[in-house]
Amino acid sequence: MLTCSVHPLPYRANPAHYFAAIRHAPGAVLLDSGRPSADRGRYDLLSAWPLEQLTVAPDESGEAFLQRLRDNLTRLGEASLPAPYELPFAGGLIGYLSYDFGRHLERLPSQASDDLHLPDARFGLYGWALVSDHLALTSQLVFHPTLPDNEHQRLIELFSQPAPEAVAPFKLLTPMTADLSADEYQQAIERIQQYIQAGDCYQVNFAQRFRAPCQGDSWAAYCALRAACPTPFSGFQSLPDGDAVLSLSPERFVKVSQRHVETRPIKGTRPRGITPEQDAANAAELLASPKDRAENLMIVDLLRNDLGRTCRIGSVRVPELFSLESYPNVHHLVSSVTGELADDRDALDLIAGSFPGGSITGAPKIRAMQIIDELEPTRRGLYCGSLLYLDVRGEMDSSIAIRSLLVKGGQVCCWGGGGIVADSEWQAEYQESITKVKILLETLHNL
Numbered sequence: 001m002l003t004c005s006v007h008p009l010p011y012r013a014n015p016a017h018y019f020a021a022i023r024h025a026p027g028a029v030l031l032d033s034g035r036p037s038a039d040r041g042r043y044d045l046l047s048a049w050p051l052e053q054l055t056v057a058p059d060e061s062g063e064a065f066l067q068r069l070r071d072n073l074t075r076l077g078e079a080s081l082p083a084p085y086e087l088p089f090a091g092g093l094i095g096y097l098s099y100d101f102g103r104h105l106e107r108l109p110s111q112a113s114d115d116l117h118l119p120d121a122r123f124g125l126y127g128w129a130l131v132s133d134h135l136a137l138t139s140q141l142v143f144h145p146t147l148p149d150n151e152h153q154r155l156i157e158l159f160s161q162p163a164p165e166a167v168a169p170f171k172l173l174t175p176m177t178a179d180l181s182a183d184e185y186q187q188a189i190e191r192i193q194q195y196i197q198a199g200d201c202y203q204v205n206f207a208q209r210f211r212a213p214c215q216g217d218s219w220a221a222y223c224a225l226r227a228a229c230p231t232p233f234s235g236f237q238s239l240p241d242g243d244a245v246l247s248l249s250p251e252r253f254v255k256v257s258q259r260h261v262e263t264r265p266i267k268g269t270r271p272r273g274i275t276p277e278q279d280a281a282n283a284a285e286l287l288a289s290p291k292d293r294a295e296n297l298m299i300v301d302l303l304r305n306d307l308g309r310t311c312r313i314g315s316v317r318v319p320e321l322f323s324l325e326s327y328p329n330v331h332h333l334v335s336s337v338t339g340e341l342a343d344d345r346d347a348l349d350l351i352a353g354s355f356p357g358g359s360i361t362g363a364p365k366i367r368a369m370q371i372i373d374e375l376e377p378t379r380r381g382l383y384c385g386s387l388l389y390l391d392v393r394g395e396m397d398s399s400i401a402i403r404s405l406l407v408k409g410g411q412v413c414c415w416g417g418g419g420i421v422a423d424s425e426w427q428a429e430y431q432e433s434i435t436k437v438k439i440l441l442e443t444l445h446n447l
Helices: 062-076 099-105 149-160 182-197 218-228 276-288 290-308 347-354 365-375 426-445
Strands: 005-009 029-032 043-047 052-055 092-097 121-126 128-133 138-143 170-172 203-216 233-238 244-249 252-257 260-263 266-271 317-326 330-340 386-391 396-399 404-408 411-420
Touching: 005 149, 029 092, 052 062, 062 092, 062 099, 062 121, 062 347, 062 386, 092 233, 128 149, 138 149, 170 218, 170 426, 182 203, 182 365, 182 411, 182 426, 203 218, 203 290, 203 365, 203 426, 218 233, 218 244, 218 404, 218 426, 233 386, 244 386, 252 347, 260 290, 266 276, 266 290, 266 426, 276 317, 276 330, 290 317, 290 330, 290 347, 347 396, 411 426
Parallel strands: none
Antiparallel strands: 005 138, 029 043, 029 233, 043 128, 052 121, 092 121, 092 386, 128 138, 170 203, 203 411, 233 244, 244 404, 252 260, 252 396, 260 330, 266 330, 317 330, 386 396, 404 411
16 A cells, blocks of 8 residues: 655644645635644644545435545545554545535425525545644644655645735624524424424424624634634635635534544533633533433434444444533533444445434434424525545544534624423523524624
């Protein structure tokens, strides 16, 4: 098997320094672990100038698109990393699946308006990446063996220059406003609870959208958001026409490493307290809450079922249940479900069998998605989809694109939501949907 070449660079804890050099390059993308402030992620990964750009066609089946991704990885060719490097990426795919990619995998109604016109999936095939390892305190360029030598030299020189300092500012032209009124939100929650009482479903994740016209460079917005709300599954993906995806997600979707699978669903949220005592009380209340534990367990069961479609029989486990994770704005209740891929399955089969993530649909999944389409007035697009990489070795990691924004066509959109169950109180759920994105909205407002 061919081996990648690796070129060391000076270590940078914040990937913004290196990303600034490729900010305006086609297909520029950053998967960001939120260092040095967030402490759970290990790697940052950035690249640009993809060899191919792949978007799903409106009428293309999910299986056909995933096979196109597979074919492109095969064409790039398998490669290993030289010892002693432990790096997550040896060349391959980086991009997003929108929530609405689920429509290419399952038959769903289409009542919600598609007013953002975002392709349901967009990936680049990359022959190189700059990877920072925050455990080893290293940064290095990784070159796939098929990448020409002159491209190695160009990239080494590019990242050895002083970073361009000037970033065009970003600003909102009006404050962010919600698409739904409080009354409309209440009516939607009551309708969900009627469905639950009728035995139609157990839980539905319901979200509302906030938006405003904006101008300037979305990279400046991302840098400000990253400073205000560092999270281990952040990312920035540039799109055509100056548009961009900005994600500040705390949640993993699925990870595959040496055929071992892990998903970490978040269900259960409390705001951070103003005083240490209040903060500790909020965390303790979340950990003890029967409602939040029941919601979390419901999604764990759903994900065990989803992973069971592509994992070896008997390999699916729940090593962690109801752990507390704390972020600058909220406490979360998090669990872990693991498994081993079956011999005849790969990471893209896992995506096909488990996308979109159960923590942002509800249970049972397909019925919850039908209700979401009926009650949310517009399609989610990127929100609750996934940012992910998949390399030529089959290594994959992916986020659930919550706390995520889309800058497109001169406006910025952001969504907040939560799981609705039989005993949910609409006022509390309404407040929670705002609490989750408050730090993002306030940061943009103050730019």
